[in-house]
Amino acid sequence: xxxxxxxxxxxxxxxxxxxxxxxxxxxxxxxxxxxxxxxxxxxxxxxxxxxxxxxxxxxxxxxxxxxxxxxxxxxxxxxxxxxxxxxxxxxxxxxxxxxxxxxxxxxxxxxxxxxxxxxxxxxxxxxxxxxxxxxxxxxxxxxxxxxxxxxxxxxxxxxxxxxxxxxxxxxxxxxxxxxxxxxxxxxxxxxxxxxxxxxxxxxxxxxxxxxxxxxxxxxxxxxxxxxxxxxxxxxxxxxxxxxxxxxxxxxxxxxxxxxxxxxxxxxxxxxxxxxxx
Amino acid sequence: xxxxxxxxxxxxxxxxxxxxxxxxxxxxxxxxxxxxxxxxxxxxxxxxxxxxxxxxxxxxxxxxxxxxxxxxxxxxxxxxxxxxxxxxxxxxxxxxxxxxxxxxxxxxxxxxxxxxxxxxxxxxxxxxxxxxxxxxxxxxxxxxxxxxxxxxxxxxxxxxxxxxxxxxxxxxxxxxxxxxxxxxxxxxxxxxxxxxxxxxxxxxxxxxxxxxxxxxxxxxxxxxxxxxxxxxxxxxxxxxxxxxxxxxxxxxxxxxxxxxxxxxxxxxxxxxxxxxxxxxxxxxxx
Numbered sequence: 357x358x359x360x361x362x363x364x365x366x367x368x369x370x371x372x373x374x375x376x377x378x379x380x381x382x383x384x385x386x387x388x389x390x391x392x393x394x395x396x397x398x399x400x401x402x403x404x405x406x407x408x409x410x411x412x413x414x415x416x417x418x419x420x421x422x423x424x425x426x427x428x429x430x431x432x433x434x435x436x437x438x439x440x441x442x443x444x445x446x447x448x449x450x451x452x453x454x455x456x457x458x459x460x461x462x463x464x465x466x467x468x469x470x471x472x473x474x475x476x477x478x479x480x481x482x483x484x485x486x487x488x489x490x491x492x493x494x495x496x497x498x499x500x501x502x503x504x505x506x507x508x509x510x511x512x513x514x515x516x517x518x519x520x521x522x523x524x525x526x527x528x529x530x531x532x533x534x535x536x537x538x539x540x541x542x543x544x545x546x547x548x549x550x551x552x553x554x555x556x557x558x559x560x561x562x563x564x565x566x567x568x569x570x571x572x573x574x575x576x577x578x579x580x581x582x583x584x585x586x587x588x589x590x591x592x593x594x595x596x597x598x599x600x601x602x603x604x605x606x607x608x609x610x611x612x613x614x615x616x617x618x619x620x621x622x623x624x625x626x627x628x629x630x631x632x633x
Numbered sequence: 634x635x636x637x638x639x640x641x642x643x644x645x646x647x648x649x650x651x652x653x654x655x656x657x658x659x660x661x662x663x664x665x666x667x668x669x670x671x672x673x674x675x676x677x678x679x680x681x682x683x684x685x686x687x688x689x690x691x692x693x694x695x696x697x698x699x700x701x702x703x704x705x706x707x708x709x710x711x712x713x714x715x716x717x718x719x720x721x722x723x724x725x726x727x728x729x730x731x732x733x734x735x736x737x738x739x740x741x742x743x744x745x746x747x748x749x750x751x752x753x754x755x756x757x758x759x760x761x762x763x764x765x766x767x768x769x770x771x772x773x774x775x776x777x778x779x780x781x782x783x784x785x786x787x788x789x790x791x792x793x794x795x796x797x798x799x800x801x802x803x804x805x806x807x808x809x810x811x812x813x814x815x816x817x818x819x820x821x822x823x824x825x826x827x828x829x830x831x832x833x834x835x836x837x838x839x840x841x842x843x844x845x846x847x848x849x850x851x852x853x854x855x856x857x858x859x860x861x862x863x864x865x866x867x868x869x870x871x872x873x874x875x876x877x878x879x880x881x882x883x884x885x886x887x888x889x890x891x892x893x894x895x896x897x898x899x900x901x902x903x904x905x906x907x908x909x910x911x912x913x914x915x916x917x918x919x
Contacts, residue, residue, distance in 0.1 A: 391754065479659070486889060506648075585746075
């Protein structure tokens with residue numbers, strides 16, 4: 357089929373508008389990558405150089421010398437995995453209860469979750485800090501990094517929606533057979549909810565991996581700092597290797613970009629759900 | 634359906650405990666804290682040093698002014714850009730859709746610290762932006778040490794980070810508009826541009842309002858960008874936002890009572906502006 361002239365002209369205009377914009381959008385990521393391979397003399401040299409060099413390993417060594425970046429990254433990975441696992445477990449159970457049963461207080465629970473959904477996180481950050489650090493004395497612990505952020509209700513609403521869309525006859529048939537509610541949840545409902553659980557896990561992992569403010573506040577001991585906090589502590593220092601900082605930025609960003617490309621559909625489903633939650 | 638309260642709470646309790654302890658209780662506690670003088674050994678009821686101070690503190694007025702300025706300039710630019718991006722990315726004529734989507738959506742997965750570091754370096758006085766500008770014959774700009782320029786950097790950074798996020802949401806809205814609406818318009822000879830103005834935009838209004846509301850809530854608690862890119866709200870306090878001011882009061886001077894009053898002001902403003910948006914959106918529908 358041949359395209360009409362006006363259609364072709366429109367297509368050219370579309371690409372002429374999109375291509376420069378896309379390049380501008382990719383530019384900061386390219387700069388991050390290129391600078392992670394340059395020493396500071398290269399970064400602050402006179403001319404415009406945007407081709408990769410070969411100093412990545414040296415930059416990484418500088419970063420590791422400035423802060424214990426490997427240890428911080430290991431902490432970040434552990435926290436993100438445990439947080440994601442716990443949040444998916446807790447919220448899918450709650451979502452199942454709210455989707456499947458009629459019970460005393462259901463209206464109140466739902467109204468409380470929905471009614472406080474759009475309150476800014478900043479409202480709770482002071483009392484959370486006072487409670488965890490001052491009252492419990494639990495700053496600089498795994499508990500402080502992982503447990504308080506579990507309040508996030510995204511998973512409750514997301515899984516509740518999914519469970520409600522499932523054909524209820526399926527569960528009723530199992531009930532008639534005498535299968536317990538826990539087994540129905542674990543072996544019938546959860547496997548059917550796999551796409552939702554995948555999207556939810558990805559978004560929660562991303563949240564935790566990039567989380568900055570809470571880990572910054574609650575863990576001041578370098579031995580319990582997450583990678584974004586360690587990296588952030590270098591920004592603004594006068595004697596610091598910018599090549600090293602860019603290397604850290606690449607190490608934090610590259611795995612998420614790879615995940616994003618590989619699992620784009622789940623990412624987008626999770627973001628859309630997160631917005632509408 | 635019969636009542637199954639015990640079964641329900643068996644599933645619900647683990648989450649409810651965390652939700653109550655780390656969300657509901659802090660919300661209540663924060664309100665109470667905002668009336669206390671927390672700078673004495675025993676915290677005593679004294680709203681004069683929290684809410685009273687808020688009314689006369691020039692640093693608070695400055696942070697409020699900066700936050701609203703970013704809100705009024707950045708949010709409309711970003712939402713307009715996101716809408717255009719979503720429509721263009723949805724165009725059947727677009728080739729290489731995957732790479733284009735990657736370019737605009739990738740910032741969504743980049744963490745605050747990583748992207749703040751890059752923007753701070755790019756807009757450094759000797760950074761790549763000035764180098765490119767000078768190559769094109771433009772004068773060097775002291776991006777991070779001149780108040781207006783520093784504000785512009787914050788706005789540029791935020792737009793880069795969040796335009797794709799909003800485009801994803803708007804794209805989902807676009808894809809829920811049935812094709813036959815456009816087919817009918819095309820048969821009637823309505824131009825593509827008029828279709829966008831008179832079909833697409835009105836149908837997208839609820840999604841766009843959602844994006845505006847989310848952006849308002851986000852902007853009201855803006856913290857990492859001025860903290861990291863413009864070096865704690867600099868130059869001076871030129872880019873200090875409400876979020877950063879709360880951080881400074883709460884965790885540099887450990888004035889929890891005052892910081893809680895700031896927190897509740899942020900919440901009240903976010904709720905008020907969100908309701909205003911919803912109200913404007915509803916008003917036009919009739």
